[in-house]
Amino acid sequence: MNAARSTRESILLVLLEEFRACGFDGVSLSRISEVTGLGKASLYHHFPGGKGEMAEAVMGLAASWLEANVFSALEGKGDPAERMEAVLQAFGSFYQQGRKSCLLNVMPLGGAPEIRSAVDGVMRRLLAGFEKLAQDGGLKKAEAKARAEAALVGLQGSLVVSRGLGDNTPFLNQIRTLQKGFLAA
Amino acid sequence: MNAARSTRESILLVLLEEFRACGFDGVSLSRISEVTGLGKASLYHHFPGGKGEMAEAVMGLAASWLEANVFSALEGKGDPAERMEAVLQAFGSFYQQGRKSCLLNVMPLGGAPEIRSAVDGVMRRLLAGFEKLAQDGGLKKAEAKARAEAALVGLQGSLVVSRGLGDNTPFLNQIRTLQKGFLAA
């Protein structure tokens, strides 16, 4: 619509990459100024609340992305297998097949209470969404709940291990495991 | 033996908790000075290389702990089921049943290349150890390798999710899953 929103959005896209690569404490305003090409004062024009507001805005951006690409499928109404496939495709793209870290993992470390609360909320919603999908696939509630937790744990863990090894194979393996096993009887 | 080693060890125990709670970048020397009760100059007496050396020393402490409590069991010679149980007990204790984070997850963020290299080495050794244990339990090599990766992924992921939710249930569930499933036919 206007230049302001476009600028803010483009800053956020850069911030997302910086934050998930280095964590909240690992990203300095000097660094942000450098990679965005904007002076610090300009950054404060877009984010008067400073670094904390930037972090919250990045969490909001990620939340919007989840809404459009993950929650819509998890909580949708189509064929469960196709919905699961859409979710895994989306995550694969977002994490660049396991080469990028997850905000839910790196942001709580130095993040403010609002950040930790946002992480908690997103995780709960993901668990509920996976559980609903599993139930839609014919699984009983207890089993669906267990598989939902295992799915979130597997995704997060495979990202940690992939980053630690410098090899995204564990993430790819996890995606394949979920493709074949999440809805299996 | 002497006071020097004892002091250094006690500092490291505190540093371990600080680093895994806040990450490398999240821990300041002022904070370390505060929680150890030692002046900054005293810290540099024990760790002339500064914060980086402290981080490396903490990784070394964790490596020693793993050697004594995990690798000895994974790579040992007794009954596989008992060895697995010992490993899970050790991890449960080290992570306080899922209430504490793992250095392998939080240290690579702000850590130097030596730290990342150490993380990579530990993960590879854990994978190899789990694989050997699974093979000792009668599983074929390919299956043993897959289960080893799933075990490491599950432990790391359950710690991430437990921390994100502020609830260690996912970690406890993961331990139970591994107890029942890791060696199952």
Next chain:
DNA sequence: GTCTATACCTTGATAGAC
């Protein structure tokens, strides 16, 4: 081995011109 004091740098954040 520990301390006080301090040097020096980077940080997050602001003021005010344009």
Next chain:
DNA sequence: GTCTATCAAGGTATAGAC
């Protein structure tokens, strides 16, 4: 909306007395 210049605070690290 962006800039230059600057600030106070906190960061890592060091000097030197005891």
